Amino acid sequence: MVDQKKCIGCGACASICPVGAIKLIDGKAKIDTKKCIRCGSCQSFCPVEAIDLSKAVDNDDAQKPAEKDKK
Ligand code: SF4
Numbered sequence: 149m150v151d152q153k154k155c156i157g158c159g160a161c162a163s164i165c166p167v168g169a170i171k172l173i174d175g176k177a178k179i180d181t182k183k184c185i186r187c188g189s190c191q192s193f194c195p196v197e198a199i200d201l202s203k204a205v206d207n208d209d210a211q212k213p214a215e216k217d218k219k
């Protein structure tokens with residue numbers, strides 16, 4: 149996820165993301181984990197190392213285990 153305290157809202161991650169998964173909200177980057185393909189580009193482009201994809205993966209998968217099966 150994006151560390152909201154570190155993020156300076158530069159927009160580099162949003163412009164590099166190949167699937168448009170990042171939006172700036174209130175000057176901070178937010179990743180849409182449903183769109184994110186975990187390519188790692190945003191993480192390497194962030195100038196302040198505010199993005200930690202390993203956390204994003206763990207948290208989101210842990211929180212929504214059953215949603216795929218419901219329809
Ligand atoms: S890791 Fe996800 S959010 Fe980051 S640039 Fe790639 S697709 Fe976009």
Ligand code: SF4
Binds near residue numbers: 159162
């Ligand atoms: S690249 Fe880093 S500092 Fe810039 S908006 Fe994205 S998360 Fe924030």
